[in-house]
Amino acid sequence: xxxxxxxxxxxxxxxxxxxxxxxxxxxxxxxxxxxxxxxxxxxxxxxxxxxxxxxxxxxxxxxxxxxxxxxxxxxxxxxxxxxxxxxxxxxxxxxxxxxxxxxxxxxxxxxxxxxxxxxxxxxxxxxxxxxxxxxxxxxxxxxxxxxxxxxxxxxxxxxxxxxxxxxxxxxxxxxxxxxxxxxxxxxxxxxxxxxxxxxxxxxxxxxxxxxxxxxxxxxxxxxxxxxxxxxxxxxxxxxxxxxxxxxxxxxxxxxxxxxxxxxxxxxxxxxxxxxxxxxxxxxxxxxxxxxxxxxxxxxxxxxxxxxxxxxxxxxxxxxxxxxxxxxxxxxxxxxxxxxxxxxxxxxxxxxxxxxxxxxxxxxxxxxxxxxxxxxxxxxxxxxxxxxxxxxxxxxxxxxxxxxxxxxxxxxxxxxxxxxxxxxxxxxxxxxxxxxxxxxxxxxxxxxxxxxxxxxxxxxxxxxxxxxxxxxxxxxxxxxxxxxxxxxxxxxxxxxxxxxxxxxxxxxxxxxxxxxxxxxxxxxxxxxxxxxxxxxxxxxxxxxxxxxxxxxxxxxxxxxxxxxxxxxxxxxxxxxxxxxxxxxxxxxxxxxxxxxxxxxxxxxxxxxxxxxxxxxxxxxxxxxxxxxxxxxxxxx
Numbered sequence: 266x267x268x269x270x271x272x273x274x275x276x277x278x279x280x281x282x283x284x285x286x287x288x289x290x291x292x293x294x295x296x297x298x299x300x301x302x303x304x305x306x307x308x309x310x311x312x313x314x315x316x317x318x319x320x321x322x323x324x325x326x327x328x329x330x331x332x333x334x335x336x337x338x339x340x341x342x343x344x345x346x347x348x349x350x351x352x353x354x355x356x357x358x359x360x361x362x363x364x365x366x367x368x369x370x371x372x373x374x375x376x377x378x379x380x381x382x383x384x385x386x387x388x389x390x391x392x393x394x395x396x397x398x399x400x401x402x403x404x405x406x407x408x409x410x411x412x413x414x415x416x417x418x419x420x421x422x423x424x425x426x427x428x429x430x431x432x433x434x435x436x437x438x439x440x441x442x443x444x445x446x447x448x449x450x451x452x453x454x455x456x457x458x459x460x461x462x463x464x465x466x467x468x469x470x471x472x473x474x475x476x477x478x479x480x481x482x483x484x485x486x487x488x489x490x491x492x493x494x495x496x497x498x499x500x501x502x503x504x505x506x507x508x509x510x511x512x513x514x515x516x517x518x519x520x521x522x523x524x525x526x527x528x529x530x531x532x533x534x535x536x537x538x539x540x541x542x543x544x545x546x547x548x549x550x551x552x553x554x555x556x557x558x559x560x561x562x563x564x565x566x567x568x569x570x571x572x573x574x575x576x577x578x579x580x581x582x583x584x585x586x587x588x589x590x591x592x593x594x595x596x597x598x599x600x601x602x603x604x605x606x607x608x609x610x611x612x613x614x615x616x617x618x619x620x621x622x623x624x625x626x627x628x629x630x631x632x633x634x635x636x637x638x639x640x641x642x643x644x645x646x647x648x649x650x651x652x653x654x655x656x657x658x659x660x661x662x663x664x665x666x667x668x669x670x671x672x673x674x675x676x677x678x679x680x681x682x683x684x685x686x687x688x689x690x691x692x693x694x695x696x697x698x699x700x701x702x703x704x705x706x707x708x709x710x711x712x713x714x715x716x717x718x719x720x721x722x723x724x725x726x727x728x729x730x731x732x733x734x735x736x737x738x739x740x741x742x743x744x745x746x747x748x749x750x751x752x753x754x755x756x757x758x759x760x761x762x763x764x765x766x767x768x769x770x771x772x773x774x775x776x777x778x779x780x781x782x783x784x785x786x787x788x789x790x791x792x793x794x795x796x797x798x799x800x801x802x803x804x805x806x807x808x809x810x811x812x813x814x815x816x817x818x819x820x821x822x823x824x825x826x827x828x829x830x831x832x833x834x835x836x837x838x839x840x841x842x843x844x845x846x847x848x849x850x851x852x853x854x855x856x857x858x859x860x861x862x863x864x865x866x867x868x869x870x871x872x873x874x875x876x877x878x879x880x881x882x883x884x885x886x887x888x889x890x891x892x893x894x895x896x897x898x899x900x
Contacts, residue, residue, distance in 0.1 A: 360434065360444070360447070361413075361434060361435065361436050361437070361438040361444065361448055362434045362435070362448075362451065363411055363413075363448060363451050363452050363455075363456075364411065364412040364413070364434075364435050365383070365409055365410065365411050365412075365452070365455075365456050365458075366399070366403065366409065366410040366412070367403075367409045367456060368403045368404065368407045368408065368409065369404075370407045371407075371409070379407060380407075380459060380460075381409065381456065381457050381458050381459045381460075382406075382407075382408050382409070382458070382459065382460050382461075382462055382766070383408060383409040383410070383411050383452070383456075383458045383460070383461050383462070384402055384408050384409075384410065384411065384461065384462050384463055384464070384465070384765065384766070385411045385413060385461060385463070385464040385465070385478070386398065386399055386410060386411065386412055386413075386464075386465055386466075386467070387413050387414070387415055387437065387464060387465070387466040387467065387468070387471045387474065387475050387478075388414060388415050388418050388466060388467050388468035388470070388471040389412060389467050390467060390468075391467060393744045393746055394467055394740050394742075394758075395465075395467045397746065397758055398465065398758050398761070398762065401758070401759065401762060401791075402762055402766065404788070405762075405788045405791045405792060406762060406766045406788075406792070407788075408462065408766060409456060409458060411452070411461070412435060413435055413436070413437050413438075413478075414435045414436050414437065414471075415436075415437055415466070415468065415470060415471030415473075415474040415475070416436060416437060416474055417468075417470040417471060417474075418468065418470065418471060419435070419436040419437075437471075437474045437477075437478055438478075439474065439477055439478055439481060445481055445482075449482075461482060461484060462484075462765050462766055463479075463484055463717065463718075463765040464478060464479050464482075464484060465718065465719070465761070465765075466738075466739060467739060467740065468739070469505070469631070469737070469739060470631065472504065472505060472738055472739070473505070476501070501713065501714065503713055504713050504715065504736065504738050505602055505738075506601050506602065507599055507600070507601050507602070507603070507644055507735055508524060508526050508601050508644045509601075510713070510733070510735060510736055511524055511646070511733055512524075513712045513713055514708075514709050514712045514713075514733050516712070517708065517709075517711065517712035519705065519708055519709065519712060519733070520729070520730055520731070520732060521732060521733055522646050522647040522648075522649050522732050522733075523540065523541070523646070523647040524644060524645060524646040524647065525540070525644075525645050526601075526642050526643075526644060527622070527642060527643050527644075527645055528641065528642045530619060530622050530623070530626075533598075533618060533619075533622045533643060533645055534615055534618060534619065536645050537596050537612070537615060537618045537645060538615060541594060541596045541645065541647055541648075542594045543594055543595065543596055543612065543613065543614065543615055543618065569672040569674075569689050569691045570689065570809055570876055570879060570880050570883075571672075571674045571686075571687045571689045571811055571880065571883050594613075594648075595611055595612055595613040595648045596611075596612055596618065596645055596646060596647060596648055597609065597610070597611055597612075597644075597645070597646040597647075597648055598610045598612055598618060598621035598622060598625070598643060598644070598645055598646075599625075599643075599644050599646070600625045600628070600630070600631070600640055600643065600644070601630075601640070601642065601644055602630050602631045603631050608624065608625050608628070610624070611648065611682055611683065618645070621643075622643050625640050625643045626640055626641070626642075626643055627639050627640060627641075628640050649725040649727050649732040649734075650725075650727055650728075651725045651726045651727035651728065651732070652672065652673075652725065652726050653672070653673045653675070653723065653724070653725045653726075653734065654670060654671060654672050654673070654702050654723070654724050654725075654726060655670075655671040655672075655673065655688070655721060655722065655723050655724075655741065656669070656670055656671070656702070656703065656706045656721070656722045656723075656724065657669040657671075657719070657720075657721055657740070657741050657745070657757045658706060658707060658710065658719070658720050658721075658722060658757075659718070659719055659757050659760040659761050659764055660710060660715060660716055660717055660718060660719075660720070660764070661717065661764035661795055662716055662717065663711075663716045665707040665710055665711075665800075666760065666798055666799070666800050666801075667693055667703050667706070667707070667800065667801040667802065668749070668753075668755075668756065668757035668760050668802065669690060669741075669745065669749050669753065669756075669757065669802060670690070670691055670692070670693040670699065670702070670703065670801070670802070671688050671689060671690055671691065671741075672688075672689045672691050673685065673687070673688055673689075674686045674687040674688075674689060678816055678818070678858075678859065678860075679816075679818060679858035679859060679860050680858075680860070681860040681861065684814075684816055684859055684860060684861065685814040685816075685861075685862045685865065686813070686814055686816060686887060687811045687812065687813050687814065687883065688743065688811060688812045688814070689809075689810070689811040690748055690749065690752050690753075690804070690809075690810040690811060691804070692803075692804045692805050692807075693801035693802055693803075693804070694801055694802075694803050694804070694805060695805050698726060699801075700801070701726070701730065701731060702724055702726055702731050703800075703801050705724060705730070705731035705733075706722040706724055706731075709722060709724075709733050709736055710722070710736065713736060715736075715738065717764070717765075718738065718761070719738075719739065719740055719757055719758075719761050720736055720737060720738050720739075721736075721737040721739065721740060721741045721742075722735075722736050722737070723735050723736075723737075740757070740758075741757075743812055743868075744812075744868075744870075745812070746758070747841060747842060747870055747872075748810040748811070748812060748870055748872060749810075751808060751810055751841070751872045752804055752807045752808050752809070752810040752872060753802045753804055753807060755793055755798075755802075759792075759793050760793060760795070760798060762792075762793075763792060763793040763794065763795045763798070764795055767792065767793070767794065767795050768795075808872050808873055808874045808879075809839075809871075809872065809873055809874070809876060809879040810870075810871065810872040811870075811871055811879075811883065812868055812869075812870055813868060813869040813870070813871060813883060813886055813887075814859075814862065814865045814868055815845070815859075815865055815866040815867040815868060815869065815886075815890055815893065816859040816865060816866065816890050817849065817856060817857070817858055817859045817864075817865070817866040817890070817893070817894055818858055818859075818890065818891050819856070819858065819894055819895075819896045820855075820856065820857050820858055820896065821855070821856070821896030821897055821898045822853065822854070822855055822856075822896055822897040823849070823851070823852055823853065823854050823855070823856050823894060823895075823896055824852060824853075824895055824896060824897045825852070825894075825895035826845070826849075826850060826852075826893065826894060826895070827889075827892050827893050827894070827895065830889045830892050830893055831845070831893070833885075833889065834869060834886055834889060837871070837882040837885070837886075838873060838878055838882065839871040839872060839873035839878055839879050839882040839883075840869055840870070840871055840882065841870050841871065841872055842869070842870040843867065843868065843869040843870065844867045844868055845866060845867040845893075846865075846866060846867045849866040849867060849893075849894060856894060856896065866890075866893065866894070869886055871883060871886075
């Protein structure tokens, strides 16, 4: 435990422990928590030789932590919904103070001069996201880590834990120009920092603050060149507003779903009935899209082994547009801002549209720092029939490179139409359809004028081509590092650091010898060269890999956990790691069926070179899901 926290700075450790304490009680049944970590080399898979040491060391350190805060992107974001601003938040008496962690090489500055570069990390909580990034930036690149909290997150800590003054002192220093000047003066005088290379924000709610701070500091990696933004580009709302995002892609010339902003229930019901034709039965050959083609592309052209990949209840994986498969018209109802599918509903009847509208309208806007900001409108979108993909993309000065392509296996379960069963890593090079998805996703980034950083883009491949679901200007919110390192050999975080920090000599007037750089030769072996990275990863001969989402099918008081089933999962050839979440291993607690990714029971990471073994283990895990938890029915 002590070793695992060694890679965290002191303030970060404080917040990790705080999240630990504010999550559900650990209970007295720790023996039921089976958390396995296994090297992928056990089943014949191999890591890229240049990356394996660092990846294995860092991943082991982060993975061995207690996992209460592992679900930051889903459950914790829900807890924070609307929690960032209040009437009491206008106290500005606490001066923002830079929280800086310096690399060891700076401590030996007298012996060996080094460049004093730094990078800002906002809202860094997750050990396997921001924790990995800060550790590698500091240990490998010799860069100081500056920790800041967004206004929204600082507001949360002030409300929920007012006795903790440190979080408030770490708030982003953008209240006044004088405040920012004092903050920068402290960095220069105390730490002799010569240059800040960039800023990375881990949370959705902190993105506006991150963009504003980047602009005010005139950082080299900037995404604020969109002159069409209402504020001149400092904050591009289309990167967070789900409606404006799709409209931006449409204006750029990309095919998108039909959609409308509805400010009243009457407007929503009229649009759903008249434009989206809710409830009408369609065949695959029916389409109001004038650009509909007669392509014979199949559902599984992009690739993938697990499940059908199709987001309708039909199980046929080779349906073409010449074949007719019934499908009921439906629509998506969602808020303009959100995280973790919070508030998103798929509706097939007007009654469902009404319920979804009322669930959103008047609720607090996620991530807003405006006191009392509530949803005064709701987004209705056409439902795109097809296969949903997710792409992790890293951008450097407008050059986009796909780090990973994922396919979702979603199935009907527990009365919900689309429950996550797996997120599968697939090849981005083996089909024309895969290339279409990648090209479309990067074009969406251009539409949003996104030039620097990491994004997680979700796209549905329909029979008429890709359609944008959303662009998230942050990381993929799951622990993907073991999977991509085992299957691809590098990851989006190392790509991101290569983009931000790899050109450290370009703008330096001092021609230092390589021996005097703050990274030694061994560290250079751990770095990626941006120019050598492909535009899409080649995984045609790579092992198969996936994150399996454990679905719970029962409801009641938890009285027993099927340890025999868990031991069988542990013994499978492809399993490298798995976890059961706290609330599904504490006997006596009330558990509920899984209906979305926020209510799943845990996860299993699987990797194997052999397709049949990989598929066999996955199917068996899915079979065992229905037996994992024994409950006492409550009346």
